[in-house]
Amino acid sequence: MTTSTNELLLALRAPTSGWLAAVICALDEALLDPDFTEQHRAMLRNLLDNGQVPASVSAASHDRLQRFEEAVQTLHEALIGDESALCEAPAPRPHLTLCASAA
Template sequence: MFEDPSFNEGHRALLSQLLAGGEVPHFLAERAAERLTSFASTLEDLHSQILSDNASNPFDELPSIEAPRLRRVV
C-alpha cells in the first residue's frame, strides 16, 4: 500500500473528526482532491520509470539495509 508521506497522523485525526461529524468543508474536500490527483500522478510517473527500459531503476538509489537475523527461541 502506498501512502502520501506528507499526510501525517495529525491530518488523519482531523479528517476522522470531520468525517465522524458528517461534514467536510468544501475547501478541504477540494484540497484533498488536489492532493490525491498529485499523489496519483507521482505514482504513475514512478510506475513509468520502473517499467522503462531506458531509465535506471529508481530503487537502485535507495540505501540497502541488512535483513534482521532470526533467533531460535526454545
C-alpha cells in the same frame, strides 16, 4: 462504539458497501505509512464526527490526490519503462478443427 471484525465483514457483503470498502482500503494503506501521523488520524476522526467535508477541503483533496496519482504514474513509468512492448498483441493461435467419426 466498537465494531467487531465480523460486523465489518458482514457489512462488506452488502451490495451497497462499495464506499465502505474503498475507505477501508485507503485507511489500511494509510495506517501502514509512517507519514500518516496521529495528527492526520485526529483530523480524519473530526471529519467523520462532523459528518461532512468542507468544500474547500474537498477541492484541495482532489487536487492533492491528482498530484499523487501523477507521481505514482511517473514512478511506474520509470520502473517499467516503455509499456508499449508489454501490450503487443500475442501471436495468433492455430485454428483447430474438431472431427467426429461415425464409427
